[in-house]
Amino acid sequence: MTATLIVIGHGMVGHRLVDALRELDRDRRWRVVVLGEEREPAYDRVRLSAYLGGRSRAELSLVAPEFAADPRIDVRSGTPAVHVDRRARTVRTADGDVLRYDALVLATGSRPFVPPVPGRELGNCFVQRTLEDADALRAAVRPGRPAVVVGGGLLGLEAAQGLQLLGMQPHLVEAAPHLMPAQLDVEAAHILQHGADRLGLHLHCGTTVTAVHAGPHGAARSVTLSDGTVLDTDLVVFAAGVRPRDDLPVAPALRLGDRGGYLTDVLCRTSDAHVWAVGECAAVLGRCHGLVAPGYRMAQSVARQLTGRPSEPLDAMDTSTELKLLGVHVATFGRTPGEDGSAIEMTFREGVSRYAKVFLRRDTGALLGGILAGETGSRADLAARVGRPPATDLERVLFPDPSF
Incomplete structure (x- = not known):
């Protein structure tokens, strides 16, 4: 008998889970419905800066032709879930459809964190999380003009590098004393800062943006830093981190981690035996992981469980990184x-x-x-x-x- 799996979220991790399930489900036990909030099927979000710099949507796509043609997979892009009834085991979509599931995987990802800075709602203030975000940002770019990126972690550095490739002159503001404080120590960050200096990126570490000020047309025109510096700018990009998306209405509510995210055990199982959580929305043993590699491990683990295969516990996540920035x-x-x-x-x-x-x-x-x-x-x-x-x-x- 065919069972129904619903995956809420068609990002990188949700897609990896369904793709792994396709390979492992040799008995064709599962029919899969994927509910994607974005109109674009799964794409490589890690390469958004490359898209900002001119790569096409097709080049970022993760959906292979054989995946799209698989009759077991029903991908509904632009169709977000709006409610989960755990007692009835149903999901209601924004279109009004009510879908019943035998298993449910939450892969809702994360949302950008925008600090509560006065003026953050002004025109030409952006985040960089989706293709639509990148399109809006690219439309506002004016080569030769200054820009401000808030956040000196991985997201901020990628945004600054993307703006520089488009001809802007970015300033990067980081609250910590050095770049990438979550991954690098002071001396490693000094090597990275030397690269930033060589490329002409303007760094402001150990300070924060305290206000965004409007120009005559209501769009961002300058920012004030906590050290008193005022920077003229044509646009502001907030890249100060992410927060797990754990606000989907679920009744009865699922347990959450102390810092957010759907609380799971070492096998990504929530407090409901029929519901798993993977990726940035999952708080595995209370901890969320903002990197794609741990999310892929979660996806593989759940795919194995759904097909009756043993899966190793995920209590020791690999958070190593390797990249080239600046x-x-x-x-x-x-x-x-x-x-x-x-x-x-x-x-x-x-x-x-x-x-x-x-x-x-x-x-x-x-x-x-x-x-x-x-x-x-x-x-x-x-x-x-x-x-x-x-x-x-x-x-x-x-x-x-x-x-x-």
Whole structure:
């Protein structure tokens, strides 16, 4: 007998779950209905800056022809869910349809966090979360003019880089003392800042935007920072992080994490045995993850469970990252523990071109993880040694000779 799975959300993680289920469901047990809020089917949200810089929607699409043609999959784009009745096991859509499910997966993602700054509602104030957001931002771009990006994390750096590619002169404002405070330490961020300086990006760290001021036509024209600086600007992009989307009306209500998100166990199961949550809206053991890699692991886990396969618990998520921003390679791997005395730290640096810090277990000397910035060795090679003693020629692994 065919059962019905409803997936609420057709973002990157929701799509990965359904695609994995297609491969694993060899008995064709499941019929899947995907409810997407956006009119565009799943696309690579991580590459929005590339879209801002000229890539097409087709180039960002994640939907392969065989997925679109699969008769088991009913994708309803532009059809958000508006209510879930857990007792009746039904979902009501914005179109008024009431759909019954045997299993439900919440993949509602997150929404941009816009700090409560006076003037944030003015014209030419943007977020960068969807293709429509990027279209609106691109339409407002005026090459050669200044722009302000609020947030010096990954989202903010990508937005600033995208604006720079379009010819604007972005200022980037970060409340922390350095860029990417969630991933990098001060010295790694210094390498990244050197790259920003080289590209002409204007950085304002250790300060915040306290107000956005309107010009004569009611659109943003300048901002004031907490250190008293006033910056002229043609537009403002808020890229100060995200918050889980956990506000879908569900009756009875599902348990939420202390910091938001649908609370799940290590297998992404909510307090309802028929309901899972994956991606940025899921608070696995109370913690939300804003990276796509943990979301993909959640998707694979739930697809395996729905097809009767064993799945490993997700109590140790891989939050490592690797990317190139502002012309600088930055990466983290394994665990990067805080300064609590539980690990030995080894630091390597070479001017402003490369930096590495590795963490070793104090009792065994095994490699725990590390931070890389600049022209360093392969993150993958280093990650493969996590849990084992580091290479005897560790410095050469971290800083390979560029002539080879």
